[in-house]
Amino acid sequence: MAKELWKPGNMLYPLPVVMVSMTDANGRHNIITIGWAGTVCTNPPMVSISVRPERYSYSILKETREFVINLTTKELVYATDYCGVKSGRDVDKFHELQLVPMTAEKVNAPLIAESPVNIECKVRDIIPLGSHDLFWRTWWRCTRMRNIWMKSINFI
Numbered sequence: 001m002a003k004e005l006w007k008p009g010n011m012l013y014p015l016p017v018v019m020v021s022m023t024d025a026n027g028r029h030n031i032i033t034i035g036w037a038g039t040v041c042t043n044p045p046m047v048s049i050s051v052r053p054e055r056y057s058y059s060i061l062k063e064t065r066e067f068v069i070n071l072t073t074k075e076l077v078y079a080t081d082y083c084g085v086k087s088g089r090d091v092d093k094f095h096e097l098q099l100v101p102m103t104a105e106k107v108n109a110p111l112i113a114e115s116p117v118n119i120e121c122k123v124r125d126i127i128p129l130g131s132h133d134l135f136w137r138t139w140w141r142c143t144r145m146r147n148i149w150m151k152s153i154n155f156i
Contacts, residue, residue, distance in 0.1 A: 018071060019079070021067065022109045023108055023109050024063070024064065030056070032055065032084070037049045048134050048135060050133065051133060051135060057088060067109050067135075068118050079097045106122075117143070123136070123137050124137055
């Protein structure tokens with residue numbers, strides 16, 4: 001069987017897209033949409049996100065070393081897209097999208113109330129990779145909406 005040779009690149013598209021919320025040193029909340037997110041380890045439970053250093057959120061994540069991964073749904077498609085194309089440098093995304101920030105228990109970053117699953121994270125290490133830096137974290141707490149079965153949620 002003949003095969004075609006391609007140059008190295010992104011062949012495994014990352015899933016799922018998530019909204020990552022954080023709070024800067026001045027108490028201002030922000031949300032960034034992340035396409036590079038995934039599980040790193042089961043025990044202890046660890047996840048990672050990759051962020052370009054030139055992004056506004058990068059310096060917040062690097063300084064505070066805390067964030068929340070918020071899973072998205074079909075109802076959050078507009079907000080997910082908006083948070084990926086608008087900079088927190090210019091706009092308060094919680095306010096503009098009328099999203100409700102909820103207090104987290106383990107980190108100083110807000111949960112997005114409308115998200116069915118929120119994973120509170122503390123950064124363990126930051127690894128420069130090239131175009132992106134990998135923020136490798138340990139999850140500290142995972143919450144989900146009550147009385148919601150995962151199969152009934154319209155995940156993106």
